[in-house]
Amino acid sequence: MQKEEKITDNLNHDNYRFMVTNPIEAILIHDFEGNIVDVNQITSEITGYSKDELLQMKIFDMDLNLKTKYHEEIWSELKQEKPLSIDYGQLNHRDGKIVEIVTNNCLLKDDDQDLIFSAIFDISHHVQMGNLLKESDAKYKSLFELNPDYTVFINPEGQILDVNNVALKIWVTTWSILKD
Known part of the structure; x- marks a missing residue:
């Protein structure tokens, strides 16, 4: 035993x-x-x-x-x-x-x-990757939003993915109306 x-x-x-x-x-x-x-x-x-x-x-x-x-x-x-x-x-x-x-x-x-x-x-x-992504996203957002030119992102199917404020002012609309 x-x-x-x-x-x-x-x-x-x-x-x-x-x-x-x-x-x-x-x-x-x-x-x-x-x-x-x-x-x-x-x-x-x-x-x-x-x-x-x-x-x-x-x-x-x-x-x-x-x-x-x-x-x-x-x-x-x-x-x-x-x-x-x-x-x-x-x-x-x-x-x-x-x-x-x-x-x-x-x-x-x-x-x-x-x-x-x-x-x-x-x-x-x-x-570290999450922090870099946040930093990159913040840079992209500021570049996109502060861009003085009309900027629109459209996917291959023609769906609007994002627009900056200049485009919204030209179109006299809001993002919430566009995305619907």
Whole structure:
């Protein structure tokens, strides 16, 4: 019977190790005092810290939201085994840059203690692209609206997609009338 229990223990450990080392997102496991107890390689990549450095840190050292949020309330919900919904946040990278993240946290029950299991997705590129799109849209809008010439965008089917104020004044109409 002991041999069977030992195999089960090894299988559980192997499954745990596989789960932590193979996902495409960063995995960070810490205790309720904030001590980091395990990470995967992707966590090192998005934070700029080695695994050994991370294991010497507390989550508060790099999670900017935990410095400003009332984390005890969030962690209290986890202790009650309530899964957290996706949470947007920011990590402080080793080089000082801000890493935009989405995290999903859950309670990980260990024999010795309860831990917080965090799956972390780096969304910095998406946030940057969204900001560039907003900037581009604002430039387009101002160029379009401030253009002193009559400007109309029409699709290949002849449907009017947009007109500037000069065109509206010439046509003596409004956009709401035109689009209907």
